[in-house]
Amino acid sequence: MRALALAGAVLLALTGAAAAQQIDLGGIGQMSGSTVGTIIQLFGLVTVLSVAPGLLIMVTSFTRFIIAFSILRAGIGLQSTPANLILISLSLFMTFYVMSPTFDRAWNEGVQPLMENRIEQAEAMDKIADPFRTFMLDNVRDKDFDLFADLAxxxxxxxxxxxxxxxxxxxAFMISEIRRGFEIGFLIVLPFLVIDLIVATITMAMGMMMLPPTVVSLPFKIMFFVLIDGWNLLVGSLVRSFT
Structure with a gap:
């Protein structure tokens, strides 16, 4: 539960001090610097809340998971099964599992001390960002990092x-994750491609040119994936792919 509530708690905690202040609307024409700062913080909170789903995708393992699952579904030849909701939900919970040490560290070192008024907001933001920075540095490709470093x-x-x-x-972390997702997807698609080629060759040899090979190969691909316990193998490999 701590990992599930971290994203919302971070957003609320970072603006805890701002919410505790009162804005004097009667003196709006003579606003002090603290009032202006409070307004800016409130606007910042609204902005962060609007991009929170994107933040989850950008700094966690979600990207690799969802790309691999999407390529798997396309490789089998299924259009909408499993549904997007199922794939996204599975990717989210796998993300919480992989990122749980990072979430716990951000909570214990940044969010909780801020909520207890033991540290200031600026220090809390650094302590919350540090675990995610460490995670991304451990998983980013050196080539991708060097690209953006050279541009900077x-x-x-x-x-x-x-x-x-x-x-x-x-x-740099995002393009690294996209690349790894496609690498994993390529390995996933290969056996299904072999099944498609075998079925297409057999149907052509039998003279059934009007029969789409994908119609025949679909049940074989599903049976193959089930017999090898594909979901267990794929999910285990994806989780183990993170250091």
Missing amino acids: RERGQTVSREEVDLRILVP
């Missing part, structure tokens, strides 16, 4: 891998 250096920025800016690390 061309603009005159100083890049350090130990304290890399999230604006550099997040896109």
